[in-house]
Amino acid sequence: MYKDKIVIVTGGASGIGAGIVYAFYEAGAKVVIADYDVGNGERLEKNYNSERVHFVETDVLNEQSVISLVKYVMEKFGRVDILINNAGISLFSNFYEMTVEQWDKVLNTNLKGVFLCSREVAKVIAEGGAIINISSTRAFMSEPHTEAYAASKGGIVALTHALAATLSEKKVRVNCISPGWIEPNHYEELREIDHSQHLSKRVGKVSDIARGCLFLSDVNNDFITGTNITIDGGMTKKMIYEE
Secondary structure: OOOOOEEEEEOOOOHHHHHHHHHHHHOOOEEEEEEOOHHHHHHHHHHHOOOOEEEEEOOOOOHHHHHHHHHHHHHHHOOOOEEEEOOOOOOOOOHHHOOHHHHHHHHHHHHHHHHHHHHHHHOOOOOOOEEEEEOOHHHOOOOOOOHHHHHHHHHHHHHHHHHHHHHHHHOOEEEEEEEOOEOOOOHHHOOHHHHHOOOOOOOEOHHHHHHHHHHHHOHHHOOOOOOEEEEOOOHHHOOOOOO
């Protein structure tokens, strides 16, 4: 069902984003990797060696960069069907010492980036298209000194249902995924205690999030919009009392 669909994945050069790129490629889509990491982006494009995967250097903080991204995709493919807003950073700072610059960097990258990409894609996205925003379980639960990150991810959840309302007139669905602990690089190095603390008895993989993106962008699931799906192995539902 994804054959010839045009998908943009921000932050697609590594980590969860790269896993999402792979999943849509395997499903038959044409995928644009939008990332500021030129090294990983170009290497990933070269590894695929396919006309269905293209890297575009993109800074989601920069309005003109995002406008140029969408212009490139429209000139290259003539349409956009799916946008995955995955780009983001995690920067944890001591709350009492956090600078305005640190706060702005996290909020702008994680939240402003979703706004800019969604705004520009919404102008051209095909009817029946889908936007999927990647938030975090830290939008709903926290450790100390994670204020900026938690605020940015909570904002993404709120922005999701606002966009779903606005874009409903174009029959564009907007949903959100909140990953828990996802290990993209060194899964084999995880300890048994890392896995056992999850109700699922394992830490998450990037493929878990990628499958969620495929599910939410499936045209047959057009009754799902404005919602958040938590993919965390049950961690946010687990009681923490020690016996």
